[in-house]
Amino acid sequence: MENLLVAENIYKQFGNFTALNNVSIAIPRGSIFGLLGPNGAGKTTLLRIINQITMPDKGQVFLDGKPLHPDDIAHIGYLPEERGLYKSMKVGEQALYLARLKGLSKAEAKERLEYWFKKLHIEGWWDKKIQELSKGMAQKVQFIITVLHRPKLLIFDEPFSGFDPVNAGLIKNEILQLKEEGATILFSTHRMESVEELCDYMALIHESNKLLDGKVSEIKRAYKSNTYEVGLETETEDLLLADLKERFVIGNTSFKSINDDLKLTIQLKDGETPNQLLNYLIGRASINHFVEVIPSVNDIFIKTVTQNA
Amino acid sequence: MRNLKLIIQREYLARVRNKTFIIMTFLSPLILVGMFALIAYLSMLNSSEQRIIGLYDETEMFSSEFNDQEQVQYLDLSGKSLEEAKKMVNEQDYYGLIYIPENINRDLEGVQFFGKESPGLGTIQAIEKTIADRLTREELIERGIDVNQLNEAKTEVRIEIQNFSGERTSKMSNYIKMFFGGAAGYLLMMFIIIYGNMVMRSVIEEKTNRIIEIIVSSVKPITLMMGKVLGTSLAGITQFTIWVLLAGVLAITSFYVLGIDVFTVQKSQLETVEQIAQPEIAQLVMDVLNLPILSLIIFFLIYFIGGYFLYSAIYAAIGAAVDSETDTQQFMFPVILPLMLGIYVGFFSVIENPHGSVSTIFSMIPLTSPIVMLMRIPFGVPWWELAISVGLLIITNFGVIWLAAKIYRVGILMYGKKASYKELFKWLKY
DSSP, rough: OOOOEEEEEEEEEEEEEEEEEEEEEETTTTTTTEOOOTTTTHHHHHHHHTTTSOOOOOEEEEEEEEEEEGGGGGGEEOOOOOOOOTSSSBBBHHHHHHHHTTOOHHHHHHHHHHHHHTTTOOOGGOOGGGGGGHHHHHHHHHHHHHTTTTEEEEEETTTTOOOOOOHHHHHHHHHHHHHHHEEEEEEEEOOHHHHHOOEEEEEEETTTTTEEEEEEEHHHHHHHOOOEEEEOOOHHHHHHHHHHHHHSSSOOOOOOSSOOOOOOEEEETTTHHHHHHHHHHTSEEEEEEEEEOOOOOOHHHHHHHHOOO | OOOHHHHHHHHHHHHHHHHHHHHHHHHHHHHHHHHHHHHHHHHHHHOOOOOOEEOOOOOOSTTTTOOOOSEEEEEEEEOHHHHHHHHHHHTTTTEEEEEOOOTTTTTOOOOOEEEEEEOHHHHHHHHHHHHHHEEEHHHHHHOOOOOHHHHOOOOOOOOOOEEETTEEEEEEHHHHHHHHHHHHHHHHHHHHHHHHHHHHHHHHHHHHOOOOOOOHSSSSSSHHHHHHHHHHHHHHHHHHHHHHHHHHHHHHHHHHHOOGGGOOOOHHHHHHHHHHHHHHHHHHHHHHHHSSSSHHHHHHHHHHHHHHHHHHHHHHHHHHHHHSSGGGHHHHHHEEEEHHHHHIIIIIIIOOOTTHHHHHHHHHHHHHHHHHHHGGGGGGGHHHHHHHHHHHHHHHHHHHHHHHHHHHHHHHHSOOOOOOHHHHHHHOOO
16 A cells, blocks of 8 residues: 555535635655645644544545544544643643553553653653643653654644754654654644655645645656756856856856855756756856756745745 | 543542642531531520610500510610600610500500611510500400410410321421422532533633643544543532531531430431420421432432533533633523522422422423422422433433534634634534
8 A cells, every 4th residue: 555644535614614625635655744835724624634533524534545434543643733731730640641542551651651751851740740841841742642652644733833943853853763663744834944854745735725746856846947056257257148148047146155156047948958058158167056946845835826826 | 432431530530639629528518517607606696685675654554564585674664754764765775665655456556666776577576466465365354255264275286287198297397398409409500500610611721721632633522521521520429429428427426416316216216306305306307307318319419410411511512612711701691591590490489389380390491400300309299200300301411412512522623713602503513
């Protein structure tokens, strides 16, 4: 089975508002899948449907090829965006409670909790109450609860919001390690950097519709415009610029450089190769910098959303 | 099922470990006893006051009739003028002055009472009776009737109320039934309000804590709601049981102090009680022991559970529909209303006529039946009425819990939205 989770033609309406309009996604086993979209696009509704918190009006979700069953919650770990803990309950006690709700036995839950508490350096918190902890600390506890029962599918909704950079890094490494260990990860965010860094696959949801999905590298390839960023050094800058403008589409750019370069973006015509550009440039200037411009997820996001607006 | 047990356990412990719960459980019986003691003490203080009432009797017939009593002392001021008497009463700070004019007739016209404050009803009645008795006697003598013979001829009748199964009751026992029924109904209302509120607050807490979504990703909302309702009800039953035990201990201690051996009190032995104590007290003890205390406790628990489930499901739905406790106001009134109605029907209609149609109907309607029926039970309710009432309560419970669960399911995931009734109705269809 190639895909761990498949959501097919999900349709969900709240009163007159359509939250999801015929959205389908497929999450390959062992991958990190990023669900992107502006606020209010329908991401959280989709995650809630996958978690069986709400039911879709139409469409179906399959886990491991079988329609989702209530018992499947044991195979899914969900860290919701709106997350909290009981204020007046001790950390260890409620971690134990939430772990047992996921189906772990008391002894098993305790053993694993001790392991994770040690791993995230929070051994001393067992008897503390949540109201004594900072927000970031509470989030560590929530993260542990999400992954404790070793689910096949981990779902993180805005996992890094509220973390300081140190702890965000810590959590990121844990997520990558979980992937190594074979977990499939779905995470939803509107922060593009994290998708860039972590995700193998992504889907873009905007105003209840899915606009785009696929492998991140393929999407980027599809969105690149055959443009190169160059740093050129020559005595006759004006002449070269005029020549280039005739042959290519030229844009201004900036990057860090120790040289006093002419910094440009050069867009090639369809069918032209970077080698042709290099050949053209070699006789005319010394080339200090030559990089293909790859669209960032952020660019793709903005482009797609504004195109469909 | 496993998760339901876990939730019940957590909810129960969360309630019972709460400091307020512990304090309320042990302190409120003490407060109650203390309040009774205070009232008793104050009324004793009140009645130990000595009053002096002046008597200005122009007929000179009555001075021998007004005999000094424990609390009232009569002072014959007939020798002085009326003005002097009034002045004296006023200056000496006496309670008041009775003025009986010479030409008094049978209608007691012309008799006056002067005082700084208007006197208590009891005092006036006593004075009127004293004067009327004397006048009656005069009348009888005038008409040639021998007063002694008349007194001898008087018989005292005490109607013995008995139902067809042979249980005896008395007027006194009706008061006791009212007291126990009323107390049970009132206690039930308090329990429903207190524990329903607990359920509501705990729902709001989970919502504002944002833990709700973590939990509903592992359990169904209805499981969470039922766990919450059940766990809280167990805390309520715990509190009730502790109160009953405490009351039992208190009762046994006080009986022991009064010299009645409770453990051996049987009907036969009540007669010995009758011999040692005053007949009224014996009657009282017997009436209390004759009450269906056990069935009152059992039905209290049944109606507590039934009524509490009904209302706390509604409370849970309200908690889910709002974001903070201050937003609950608009939904509270319709919840409190039937409870208040139950109490009022109980105190006015049931006491007037425990088996009348108003009482019977309200003891069937599920929203009021827990309170009204509890008030009727001491007066004896046919089993089939109980069966219908409990049956209706159970059926309504299923319906209301089903509806509440639907609102709850949607409401717990809605943040920052103040729900209106219209909105709630829409949620039912999601």
